[in-house]
Amino acid sequence: MRRKELFASFMLMAATMIWGLGYSIQSISSADLGTYTIVFFKGIGGIFILPLILFLKRHFTRKAILEGLLIGCCAFAGCALQQKGIELSGTAKAGFLTVLYIVFVPIIQLLRGKKIPHKMILAILIALVGLYFLCITDSFSFSIGDIYLLLCAACFAMQIIMIDEFVEHSDGLVLSLVSQTMVAILGAAVALCRERPFPVLSPVSWLAILYIVFVAGAFAMTTQTVYQKDLDPGVASLLMSFESVFAALFGWLLLHQTMTVKEIFGCILLMIAIIIADLDD
Numbered sequence: 001m002r003r004k005e006l007f008a009s010f011m012l013m014a015a016t017m018i019w020g021l022g023y024s025i026q027s028i029s030s031a032d033l034g035t036y037t038i039v040f041f042k043g044i045g046g047i048f049i050l051p052l053i054l055f056l057k058r059h060f061t062r063k064a065i066l067e068g069l070l071i072g073c074c075a076f077a078g079c080a081l082q083q084k085g086i087e088l089s090g091t092a093k094a095g096f097l098t099v100l101y102i103v104f105v106p107i108i109q110l111l112r113g114k115k116i117p118h119k120m121i122l123a124i125l126i127a128l129v130g131l132y133f134l135c136i137t138d139s140f141s142f143s144i145g146d147i148y149l150l151l152c153a154a155c156f157a158m159q160i161i162m163i164d165e166f167v168e169h170s171d172g173l174v175l176s177l178v179s180q181t182m183v184a185i186l187g188a189a190v191a192l193c194r195e196r197p198f199p200v201l202s203p204v205s206w207l208a209i210l211y212i213v214f215v216a217g218a219f220a221m222t223t224q225t226v227y228q229k230d231l232d233p234g235v236a237s238l239l240m241s242f243e244s245v246f247a248a249l250f251g252w253l254l255l256h257q258t259m260t261v262k263e264i265f266g267c268i269l270l271m272i273a274i275i276i277a278d279l280d281d
Helices: 002-029 035-055 062-089 091-098 101-111 118-135 144-166 172-194 203-230 233-240 243-254 261-277
Strands: none
Touching (some): 002 243, 035 062, 035 203, 118 243, 144 203
């Protein structure tokens, strides 16, 4: 069982690294691609899971379809609220408040009557401090944009909890296909209303689309749905909070953004939190 958990942690960290790299890729292509257009492309990657489902002879049940739609709605709402919060509060504060799902996940578990290990509480506190050092670079004030970001974090926490519960009795691949399709439908609907429906794309943007569809979408989102079931939701949320670290690292490597000593210290604290959360009881 321990080997299974370690492999699941590795796969979830791989997905998190992919999403972290996605920040840089989206930044490079943002001149051509709108936010909801990017959300649409992330979702449409799920279509490429269908041949695998058919090959493995997995079955679509009414329960799995309904559960996949719920996961997709939470995923889309989280992305939409995050974008609105970024517009009003800026990326630095958004990076901190979005990843507060590491707090919301154990709170939801407590409300559902589940006990939270002491090591997890310690890991969450250390991670919060690390995220603050990593993401907050200016004066911290509260605004309406912050409320959007807190709601975004709550949506992502609900997504994590739903995946943890639904994969116990529903096929993970089916859940991933249905949820990603829902994200694509909602993303397309909003993009058609608020963004250029047929933008002129540069070669770099086409490469970004391929990455978003096949890597960040089809692979990473499916990886989360399939492998998260082998981990405690609290541990999974801590692993995925490393998205902020990878975003900073790839921003430094690809976009030549600087990392301060404070940000590096925040990364170290996050790593310590992951190690504590993953220790044997």
